[in-house]
Amino acid sequence: MPHHGNEEEHGSSESRREAEQRENEPQKPVIHDHRKVDPKTGQARHPGQEHAESGDALSQAEDILNSVEVPAAESVAQGAAGAAEAEELRDDLRRLQAEYVNYRKRVERDRAVAGEMAVIGVLNALLPVLDDVDAARQHGDLADGPFAAIAAKLETALKTYGLVRIDETGVEFDPTIHEALIQQPGTDIEFDTVSQVLRSGYKSGDRVLRAAQVIVAVPA
Numbered sequence: 001m002p003h004h005g006n007e008e009e010h011g012s013s014e015s016r017r018e019a020e021q022r023e024n025e026p027q028k029p030v031i032h033d034h035r036k037v038d039p040k041t042g043q044a045r046h047p048g049q050e051h052a053e054s055g056d057a058l059s060q061a062e063d064i065l066n067s068v069e070v071p072a073a074e075s076v077a078q079g080a081a082g083a084a085e086a087e088e089l090r091d092d093l094r095r096l097q098a099e100y101v102n103y104r105k106r107v108e109r110d111r112a113v114a115g116e117m118a119v120i121g122v123l124n125a126l127l128p129v130l131d132d133v134d135a136a137r138q139h140g141d142l143a144d145g146p147f148a149a150i151a152a153k154l155e156t157a158l159k160t161y162g163l164v165r166i167d168e169t170g171v172e173f174d175p176t177i178h179e180a181l182i183q184q185p186g187t188d189i190e191f192d193t194v195s196q197v198l199r200s201g202y203k204s205g206d207r208v209l210r211a212a213q214v215i216v217a218v219p220a
Contacts, residue, residue, distance in 0.1 A: 123163050124209055127202060130155070134200060166201035166212040169194050177201055179211040186217025193217045 133142065133151045142148040166177050173180065173192035181198060194214045201212030 119161055120204055120207065120209065123158065123161065123202070123204055126154075126158065127210060130158075130202070131199065162204045163209075164203050166203060166208075167197045169197060173214070173216045177203065177208055177211055178216075179213045180216040181213050182215040183218055184215065185220045187220060189217055189219050191219065 133154070136142045136147075137151070142151055171194050173194055178194060178201070183192075184195070186193060186195065193216065194212075195217040196215040197212055198215065199213040202209045
């Protein structure tokens with residue numbers, strides 16, 4: 001009679017010895033390569049992830065569109081049916097690209113308008129401060145000293161944001177930029193002329209922030 005019990009005990013002993021040997025073996029460190037650029041090819045390993053980290057959804061969509069390859073008619077199918085299907089795919093891609101381009105233009109235009117409105121809001125908020133500066137300058141309080149330097153720096157800084165003063169005299173009255181408070185007869189003039197500016201006006205680009213309050217000389 002075969003001694004199966006001894007064979008099973010012998011097998012169990014070998015299994016335990018192998019398990020003990022594996023436990024005693026030193027654990028090999030596991031190295032994870034998180035480099036974004038392959039050191040051999042120099043190519044980005046996860047270009048989609050880089051765009052996701054940048055947070056530019058428009059760039060992601062553009063990359064997807066640029067990466068789409070429409071198969072040639074020969075690879076789609078043989079004959080006229082395959083060519084028609086390939087041309088239909090090309091038309092769909094062209095339409096999708098055109099819609100994306102229009103969408104991107106609208107987004108960029110909206111961003112520009114939002115930035116312009118933010119600047120205009122700040123300029124409008126500072127107009128009363130400029131009125132106080134003008135009043136102080138007319139009374140001689142800003143002839144010299146630190147406050148005069150501060151006022152000059154403020155006006156220079158606002159000019160960099162497109163703020164333009166409307167305070168010319170001797171020019172033709174323009175109702176789009178002038179507000180006539182007083183009219184009086186003038187001599188040697190052929191058209192309504194700004195003779196005096198009571199309060200300066202301001203504009204930013206083509207947008208009039210505030211019309212200048214003026215006295216207008218009219219032909220006699």
